[in-house]
Amino acid sequence: MLAVAPFTIDPDITLARTLPSAFYLDPAVHALVRERVFARSWQWLGDLDDVAEPGSLAPRTMLPGHLDEPLLLARDAVGELRCLSNVCTHRGNLLVAAPCRADQIRCGYHSRRFDLQGRMTFMPGFEHAKDFPAARDHLPRVALAEFAGQAFASLAPAAPFTDFFDGIGARLPWPGLDQMRPDPARDRDFEVAAHWALYVENYLEGLHIPFLHPALNRVLDMAQYSYHLGRYGSLQLALARAGDAAFELPPASPDHGRRVAAYYWWVFPNLMLNFYPWGLSLNVVQPLAPDRTRITFRGYVRDAGRLGGGAGAALDEVELEDEAAVASVQRGMRSRLYDSGRYSPSHERGVHHFHRLLCEFMAAPSSPA
Ligand code: FES
Ligand SMILES: [Fe+2]
Numbered sequence: 526m527l528a529v530a531p532f533t534i535d536p537d538i539t540l541a542r543t544l545p546s547a548f549y550l551d552p553a554v555h556a557l558v559r560e561r562v563f564a565r566s567w568q569w570l571g572d573l574d575d576v577a578e579p580g581s582l583a584p585r586t587m588l589p590g591h592l593d594e595p596l597l598l599a600r601d602a603v604g605e606l607r608c609l610s611n612v613c614t615h616r617g618n619l620l621v622a623a624p625c626r627a628d629q630i631r632c633g634y635h636s637r638r639f640d641l642q643g644r645m646t647f648m649p650g651f652e653h654a655k656d657f658p659a660a661r662d663h664l665p666r667v668a669l670a671e672f673a674g675q676a677f678a679s680l681a682p683a684a685p686f687t688d689f690f691d692g693i694g695a696r697l698p699w700p701g702l703d704q705m706r707p708d709p710a711r712d713r714d715f716e717v718a719a720h721w722a723l724y725v726e727n728y729l730e731g732l733h734i735p736f737l738h739p740a741l742n743r744v745l746d747m748a749q750y751s752y753h754l755g756r757y758g759s760l761q762l763a764l765a766r767a768g769d770a771a772f773e774l775p776p777a778s779p780d781h782g783r784r785v786a787a788y789y790w791w792v793f794p795n796l797m798l799n800f801y802p803w804g805l806s807l808n809v810v811q812p813l814a815p816d817r818t819r820i821t822f823r824g825y826v827r828d829a830g831r832l833g834g835g836a837g838a839a840l841d842e843v844e845l846e847d848e849a850a851v852a853s854v855q856r857g858m859r860s861r862l863y864d865s866g867r868y869s870p871s872h873e874r875g876v877h878h879f880h881r882l883l884c885e886f887m888a889a890p891s892s893p894a
Contacts (some may be wrong), residue, residue, distance in 0.1 A: 711824025
């Protein structure tokens with residue numbers, strides 16, 4: 526167990542102080558968060574196009590640069606999809622290097638074989654081994670969920686996938702994601718010289734929009750900006766100013782009749798799903814070091830005719846404005862004269878909620894309340 530002082534955040538936002546700067550600076554905290562937060566949450570594994578056919582295999586690395594867990598998506602002959610460890614149970618060789626069609630998984634090192642359900646079926650040279658094969662000679666299976674054509678997995682889920690995704694997901698402008706097509710021209714990888722949680726905190730509040738994003742501020746009605754907290758996520762509703770791009774929402778939507786410019790949906794700890802009238806920008810925040818973070822953007826277009834307008838128009842410009850602020854805060858965290866601050870009760874409820882979740886996960890290795 527790592528020797529890290531426990532962090533607590535007052536549940537009353539009108540009194541609470543933010544996380545202390547040690548949270549962002551201490552490498553031991555970074556390692557603790559990796560195991561207690563990231564290994565126990567649901568992580569994006571991309572789409573399932575390369576493992577669509579029965580009898581197919583596709584390797585994935587869970588959260589590259591941080592968890593770095595080698596996984597294997599395996600669709601068996603009857604079409605059932607599983608997520609398995611991609612590490613051979615003999616001496617740890619990586620099993621599958623690239624997507625392929627196969628009726629078995631064969632290790633290239635000493636030829637141990639597994640079926641597509643992960644059961645060890647054959648191993649040369651083990652005729653005299655006792656208690657072999659045993660359960661631990663099969664490939665470990667990892668919790669997997671499919672959501673709108675995307676795969677998510679969790680090594681040790683703190684709660685079921687539906688607890689993380691269902692509540693807020695039901696409010697969004699569906700059907701949508703499965704009707705969108707990936708648009709590689711919108712894909713980006715950014716790197717920012719800051720702690721990953723600083724990037725997330727910045728995302729979770731609109732307080733900075735008038736000051737940091739003048740162009741975005743011109744198309745949003747900040748007086749109507751609103752925050753909605755879920756158990757493991759939050760939603761920010763940005764409404765358009767008169768005349769600017771907004772969703773046409775069906776009567777079934779709880780937001781029918783409102784001019785929504787963007788839904789900013791965050792799923793704890795590091796996934797952002799930004800819905801605009803043109804489609805979706807999916808962002809995955811990937812910690813690389815305590816002071817270095819990669820953000821992967823993936824674009825999915827529903828209505829190409831609406832790409833140029835509203836809150837979803839100048840995403841690169843807004844991103845660079847955010848990154849500059851977050852990198853500046855990272856330098857502030859190193860100050861001997863700063864430790865922590867306060868939350869805006871009207872605009873930083875999402876940040877407060879995020880910090881409370883971090884403390885909950887860091888304190889409870891197996892089963893948070
Ligand atoms: S490491 Fe796979 S068979 Fe030896
Ligand atoms: Fe921003």
